[in-house]
Amino acid sequence: MAQAAAERITGAENVVWDLSIFYTDVDDPRIQQDMEALTADVDAFAARYRGRVAALSAAEVAAALQDLERLHDRAGRLSTFAGLLYSTDTNDARYGALLQKVTEYESELRQKLLFFELEWNQADDAHAAQVLADPALGKYRHYLEAERRFKPYQLSEIEEQLLVEKSVTGRSAWTRFFTQLTSALRVDYDGQQLTLTQALTKLHDPDREVRRKASAAITAALRSRTMELTYIFNVLAADKASEDKRRGYPTWISARNLSNKTPDAVVEALIQAVTANYDIVARHYRLKRVLLGYDELTEYDRYAPLPVKESDTLYRWETAQDIVLKAFSAFSPRFAEVAGRFFDERWIHAPVTPGKRGGAFCSGAVPSAHPYVLVNYDGTARDVMTLAHELGHGIHFYLATEAQGLFGMYTPLTTAEMASTFGEMLVFTDLMAKEPDAEARLAMLAHKLEDSFATIFRQVAMNRFEDGLHTARRTQGELSTDRINALWMDTQRAMFGDSVKLGDDYSLWWSYIPHFLHTPGYVYAYAFGELLVLALFNLYRERGAAFVPQFIDVLAAGDSDWPERILARVGVDLTDLNFWNQGLNALRELVEQEEGLARQVYPDKFA
Numbered sequence: 001m002a003q004a005a006a007e008r009i010t011g012a013e014n015v016v017w018d019l020s021i022f023y024t025d026v027d028d029p030r031i032q033q034d035m036e037a038l039t040a041d042v043d044a045f046a047a048r049y050r051g052r053v054a055a056l057s058a059a060e061v062a063a064a065l066q067d068l069e070r071l072h073d074r075a076g077r078l079s080t081f082a083g084l085l086y087s088t089d090t091n092d093a094r095y096g097a098l099l100q101k102v103t104e105y106e107s108e109l110r111q112k113l114l115f116f117e118l119e120w121n122q123a124d125d126a127h128a129a130q131v132l133a134d135p136a137l138g139k140y141r142h143y144l145e146a147e148r149r150f151k152p153y154q155l156s157e158i159e160e161q162l163l164v165e166k167s168v169t170g171r172s173a174w175t176r177f178f179t180q181l182t183s184a185l186r187v188d189y190d191g192q193q194l195t196l197t198q199a200l201t202k203l204h205d206p207d208r209e210v211r212r213k214a215s216a217a218i219t220a221a222l223r224s225r226t227m228e229l230t231y232i233f234n235v236l237a238a239d240k241a242s243e244d245k246r247r248g249y250p251t252w253i254s255a256r257n258l259s260n261k262t263p264d265a266v267v268e269a270l271i272q273a274v275t276a277n278y279d280i281v282a283r284h285y286r287l288k289r290v291l292l293g294y295d296e297l298t299e300y301d302r303y304a305p306l307p308v309k310e311s312d313t314l315y316r317w318e319t320a321q322d323i324v325l326k327a328f329s330a331f332s333p334r335f336a337e338v339a340g341r342f343f344d345e346r347w348i349h350a351p352v353t354p355g356k357r358g359g360a361f362c363s364g365a366v367p368s369a370h371p372y373v374l375v376n377y378d379g380t381a382r383d384v385m386t387l388a389h390e391l392g393h394g395i396h397f398y399l400a401t402e403a404q405g406l407f408g409m410y411t412p413l414t415t416a417e418m419a420s421t422f423g424e425m426l427v428f429t430d431l432m433a434k435e436p437d438a439e440a441r442l443a444m445l446a447h448k449l450e451d452s453f454a455t456i457f458r459q460v461a462m463n464r465f466e467d468g469l470h471t472a473r474r475t476q477g478e479l480s481t482d483r484i485n486a487l488w489m490d491t492q493r494a495m496f497g498d499s500v501k502l503g504d505d506y507s508l509w510w511s512y513i514p515h516f517l518h519t520p521g522y523v524y525a526y527a528f529g530e531l532l533v534l535a536l537f538n539l540y541r542e543r544g545a546a547f548v549p550q551f552i553d554v555l556a557a558g559d560s561d562w563p564e565r566i567l568a569r570v571g572v573d574l575t576d577l578n579f580w581n582q583g584l585n586a587l588r589e590l591v592e593q594e595e596g597l598a599r600q601v602y603p604d605k606f607a
């Protein structure tokens with residue numbers, strides 16, 4: 001595939017970004033000069049403010065933050081340049097060396113500047129409240145307010161130091177052991193020794209026998225390490241329980257919600273809405289079973305490709321640009337105008353080239369520059385949607401940076417996909433409307449739905465598993481493998497209903513998922529982001545043009561306030577089940593559309 005991809009002419013071959021706003025090349029002597037000058041300025045800043053932050057007035061804090069913002073901006077120019085250059089050719093040793101150098105340099109700077117946040121958090125509550133209430137703080141208010149949200153849960157300095165020190169041989173040691181164990185795990189597939197990742201890929205194979213054997217082999221590999229994996233999960237759940245208790249977090253998920261800037265009640269409403277709509281998943285998989293022509297769908301058929309002809313349309317780069325800009329323009333001229341700059345001023349790196357990193361991303365860069373987008377463009381409909389997705393991120397960064405500056409340009413994970421997924425939906429809707437072939441439309445829709453399911457329902461089912469695991473560990477003590485298996489199967493079966501038969505073999509499949517251990521509670525944020533956009537998209541369909549300026553205002557707000565307060569500006573109440581239900585209804589409509597198309601394309605299968 002990669003071979004064919006590189007040879008296919010798409011018109012994107014020469015679409016490469018212009019980094020001259022930073023430096024001319026990897027050897028530009030100004031890089032070293034800038035690093036030295038910045039170090040001196042950072043030292044001067046530290047000498048000026050260290051030991052004084054907790055007592056500064058609002059106007060003084062604002063002035064200091066303005067300086068700090070400029071320092072971060074200058075550091076960000078170096079790391080953006082090094083990072084972007086490296087991503088275009090990861091095999092170029094000069095790029096790798098520059099990136100490494102800049103990364104180490106930045107971490108040194110960060111350590112020198114860390115005192116500012118720490119000292120601000122040491123300010124007593126009365127003084128902090130006075131500073132935060134002062135209009136002189138301007139755009140820096142929320143940044144300072146948010147910095148203090150962990151304060152009620154902080155322990156004494158010596159306790160904090162001990163926790164960090166002991167985590168090296170505690171939490172970090174156990175997660176590293178897990179990583180080593182699962183990386184070393186070999187899956188015996190017909191005598192071939194596959195890694196877990198290679199074996200999991202086989203679940204997407206069109207041949208059912210390949211999938212069945214891979215699935216059984218993965219189970220066997222996991223079973224060979226059950227004792228260790230169960231023990232690691234138990235230790236880490238207990239470790240989290242004791243730390244949460246000491247810090248005073250009311251539930252296992254509270255610390256995660258706090259870092260996502262999301263109140264517990266909002267997360268509860270999201271989970272409740274999604275779990276109450278699990279039947280959407282079952283409907284899609286029932287349809288998939290019929291299309292595949294099976295009597296029953298099993299756990300190893302979940303990722304089976306549909307036997308549906310995909311569109312073979314090649315979207316040339318100019319066409320993609322045209323489609324995206326027209327779809328954006330129909331939504332909002334501002335969207336099209338900002339996205340247009342990415343094309344006109346060469347803020348995009350598009351071709352598939354040797355050594356270039358895979359996938360796609362958008363770098364927000366820094367306020368003194370502008371965002372950049374990287375894609376690996378091969379001319380498929382999916383690539384057009386990916387381009388729209390990354391440009392959506394670009395628009396979000398652009399608007400937020402312009403309005404809020406560096407401290408307000410990065411939103412929490414839960415709202416970070418707001419413009420990207422929205423932009424993708426605009427183009428998806430457009431491409432669907434343009435595709436004349438019903439079978440190709442069915443393929444597009446099925447892809448879209450399975451992507452959304454993986455992001456929404458699978459993550460929420462995993463959240464339910466985590467909830468069960470942590471709650472049980474806290475109330476019942478050490479858990480046996482069978483007990484954890486039962487929690488996994490109950491929460492997975494709840495989602496699939498009777499649409500997929502989950503065999504006993506599947507009961508161990510919780511044990512290799514790294515998110516549960518590395519970042520407990522993390523998974524729901526994916527569901528949050530995707531469903532939020534589906535619901536917002538629905539609001540757009542309902543309200544039409546009136547929605548557009550409100551949405552742009554929300555995007556431009558960036559990270560300048562708590563997400564639920566920013567979203568209240570479009571009249572959204574995140575604690576309201578009905579809001580989340582709107583997103584789920586949009587998904588339900590897509591499944592109905594999928595069912596209709598399937599009946600139209602394959603009437604005999606539904607006879």
Ligand SMILES: [Zn+2]
Nearest residue numbers: 389393417420
């Ligand atoms: Zn994204």
